[in-house]
Amino acid sequence: MVHRYYSSSATGKNINMNMTYRSSERGATLIVVLLFLVLIMLAGAIAVRQSNTNLKVATSDQINTVLLQSSDSANQKLEMMINGSPTTSEYQDVVSVAGVFGHFLLNPNNAKNEFIYCFNPRTKRYLTANATVRQPDGGYWSSMNSGICDYTKAGDYTSARQTVMTQMSVTVTPTSPNAERFGHVVVGKEVEDRTSKKYKFDIRATSALPAYSEPKVSSDKCFEQTSIKANVAANKKSLNECMLAATTPSKMLYEQADVENVSSSTVCIPFGKGTLNPKCVLSPTS
Known part of the structure; x- marks a missing residue:
């Protein structure tokens, strides 16, 4: 009797082939799943990065708005x-000999000084007693050096939250060679009269957030630096440059203003009616 095993062998071969096919199928599925996991991880990483970027942009915009509002508030007050x-x-104070504008209007010798004070809406900081009056050579006029903002003092911040600090710098705009002759004289006043002068002023309001980064580079405190680039000493930085080097969020708002002292002037606008002020009528000459 002869036994044949072809069927069994064929069956065995079929089984082996099926097992090999299923093993390959499982491997392909694993690779596809891994690819999907990688794609999901990439999508998640991109989403997180985009969210962080959006958050930074929003935070930067908020900081910029706060700094701009603080600088603008200081300018508006002035x-x-x-x-x-x-x-x-208030007018009498700022145009007095001790005031921020009177310091220049009443003494032409002070024209190159820089009047600095720390803005605080709750107190008066625009008089020399609470100001720093810096001279071009780096010294201080009459030893006046009480106006520099100190980020370690709560009273030097613009609000009780101790977030923003604003320092004001007022200087006379350098005279242009093309300036109008006698353009600095108030109409209707004598040239010799100290109250007859008017000037164009450069007003710089610099606001910063010391809480984000200490406004200091090595041993140099940024608020102690001059805002006038032409007056920066050798190996030193201006206020703006120091803030940038210290990575302290800051913004400087610059504006020019024409100021004249009219505290002792007489306004003569008759418009053809009424009685003129005697001071507005020229005395008849003999």
Whole structure:
């Protein structure tokens, strides 16, 4: 009796082939799943990175807005005082010999000085007693050096939250060679009269957030540096350059203003009606 094993062998071969096919199928599935996992991870990483970028952009915009508002507030305060009535105490203060504008208007020898004070809406900081008056050579006029903002003092911040600090710098705009002759003289006043002068001023309001990064480079505190680039000493930085080097968020708002002292002037606008002020009528000559 002869036994044949072809069927069994064929069956065995089929089984082996099926097992090999299933093993290859499982490997391909694993690779596809891994690829999907990698894609999901990449998508997640991109989403996280995009979210961080959006957050940084939003934070930067908020910081920029806060700094701009603080600098603008300091400028507006100064504008309100000088544009107000000459009879107000605030006007009298700023144009007095100790005031931020009077320091220049009443003494031409001070024209190259830099009047610095730390802006605080709750206190008066625009008088020399609370100011730093820097001279071009780096010294201080009459030893006046009380206006530099100190980020370690709560009273030097613009609000009780101790977030923003704003320092003001007021200087006379350098005279242009093409300037109008006698353009600095107030109309209707004598040239010799100290109150008859008017000047164009450069006003710089620099706001910063010391909480983000200490405004200091090595041993140099940024707020102690001059805002006038032409007055920067050798191997030193200007206020803006120091803030940038210290990576302290800051913004400087610059504006020019024409200021004249009208505290002792007489306004003569008759418009053809009424009685003129006697001071507005020229005395008849004999």
